[in-house]
Amino acid sequence: MSLSVRFASLVIALPLLAPPALANPNPQSGNRVFDRAVDLVEEHFYAPDNLDEFRDAVAITVANLTDMAEADPAVVSDAIDFVLARLETSHVGHFTPDQVDYYELVDVFRFGFRDRVRQLFPPRGRVTYDGIGIASATIDGKTFITDVYDGGPADRAGLMVGDEIVALDGQPFHEVESFRGRAGVAVSLTVARTVEGPSIDVAVDVERLSPGVGFVSAIADSAEVIEHDGRSIGYLRLWAYTDRQVKSVIEEALSGPLADTEALVLDLRSRWGGAPPTAADTFVGGSPDMSMTYRSGETNTIHARWRKPLVAIIDEGTRSGMEILAYALKDNNITLVGQPTAADVVAGRAFLLPDDSMLEVAVADVFVDGVRLEGAGVAPHIDVPFDVRYAAGADPQRAAALDEVVRQLNAAMTVPKTP
Template sequence: MPNNVFRRFAGALLLLIIAAAPAQALSPPRSGHPVFDRAVQLVMDKFYDASKLERFVEAVRREVEDRQAPVNADSPESRIDAAISTILDSLQASHTGRFRPDGIDYFELADIFRYGIRGDIRRLFPPDGEVAYAGIGLAARHGNGLWFVSDVYDGGPAARAGILAGDEILSVDGAPYREIESFRDKAGKTVEVIVRRRPGTEPIPVRVAVERLRPLPTFEKAIESSARLEERDGHEIGYIHLWTLASPGSMEKVAEALAEGPLKEADGLVLDLRGRWGGGRSDAAELFLGGVPPFRLIGRDGEAMLANVRWKRPVVALIDEGTRSGLEVFAYALKAKGIPLVGIRTAGALLAGSAYVLPDDSLLELAVCDAVIGEDIRLEGRGVQPDISVPFTLPYAAGQDPQREAAIEEMRRILARD
């Protein structure tokens, strides 16, 4: 072979080797710690975007080779927590995180992803695999050493006791608030929750019943319990909070409230999409957008059974950073049809996730598929912008909700024009 031909052949072969090398060389170092190494392996095997793995492997290498605090078989739990959080953050993707059984998110995600973790579900939640925890029906955000109530599930114990979004949680039965530990083994009993409603004001003691809560049924009950009417200028304005689409009965609860429940006579509807989790069918918005007429099935006894529902009256939707995943598709579909959105930009979290059980029984949620609307519309990292921007500050809100008030006012204006 002439030298120049050989050189061209060798150069082309070298380019092929270089091009293939990154995929072959992506071999992250092992730490010897089973939880860390299993999380790394799952990302390498399952994560949806291979182009981000090189950066991920470099993040793993830094954690394992850190001279000050290397991750190894003897690393304390706190070090492993921080290291896994760091390497997952390097992926810059939604639906990607680790959740421990000391938080409410763990139980809610375990119920949402129960099929994905079916091999472990009975062991994690004996004896029958029914996901449940003792709680009072609220979620809270932690920052600067303080806990503030972010979500009060409609119809739950905290809502019935008068706890409000924005309340600072000072203690539960005299001890610092812990999402799960504060209520462990207390189902059927009451606890004293001390809250502060305004900065610098006296603490308020609240007696709250502790219940055994099953996440998805709790969401369905909250959706159903949120439905109500409010009179403005002679018009009946309905409101319902769609906490999640992940529960099989979520949209059924909405449809029942509209067709047969408290919202049946509403002149217009405020649909609250400021949820906890997305999930669900991508065509859920068809209840408000579909062209198929409503119909019922009527049996021999004359009893009618809902077969489908279509809402034809005005709608205004509420969105914020809790509007994620399937709820973002919902919000996007509404906006595309000219339905006003009120609030702040949605989460920009539209990938398909799955869950895996790590050796310490924590859950790894991992983005396993990209998600595209239409031909090329991606909401991941972008979200959906509101038509009417209304900020909301959580701490010490005392139950005030300027976003909801703005949505009701927008509906009032719409009805006044019609």
């Protein structure tokens, strides 16, 4: 996995005023993209006393890379990743337009550089890219689908988490470039579902995707009623909590299709974070339910709270604001199933560099009830590993969460009532 992915995770995003520019002690490379990235770290990184290793890496890079002013963009990107890695914190990373992450994060941070976004995505600055609604990762030299967004083109086509991507239309696969300019076209994705098994071709439609809208839709489409061991269990996956509509979508699911279920499995294995500090109130808070009915008979949910048994799933994709949600659930005795969270809980701010790539910088430390989750994360009560490779539809963490919530329901039935 690339350094930019390993060291960047989202999202606690803060709209901060820029501090006064500080003198930059680093040598200039002559490359405006690299030098601007270095300047931004010097100006905004939340722990300026911890920049020694970063500055050493900058000096090494400038001394050893010749002709930086005219360097290939890939070389510059690698150089930025190299120096950022020395910061050893989350919410730091460099993202380029050949990554799905770039579009998702530019959409998250778009209000911080809205004028540039309008130039990149004219006329209104609505961030979009051509794709099929997946995320992928290279593991041991092979590319695997790590996420299939609910209700998206890949989901409708039957692609699965864990599928190895062998080719697209017979050519090597690139997560953005393979689809660029092909919205409205059906492509053939060649995948392998087992280590030794044959490859299969899956026809999937390419669509013009808007990340924020897509995440909200995926959350809504993830709502599912599962019959498990004679119990009716609701399931909801929070792909990202980075849009103001997410709270409404959650509450509509809880008061709508999931309302009559006996318990809920809340999946916090997200792409990005962003959950506000009050996100747990929907599940463990004391505020009342509230709706409004208008003259037309239309009823709107203002606040819906889940009051039945709940189990949550976490893993290394549960990050930033979503980790704070996991922490709050655990603090309220909600069982967590899966793997430890990402331990990525500082605040990040994004900047567009001269070549339109995006730099994220950690700008503030974060404490939750006086506890620093950065570097520590949240551990599950029930540890369930999940090797995504060739999963072929199996999801041991979701299966374990369903088993646990049924166990809790059954245990509650055997508790004698107090006379």
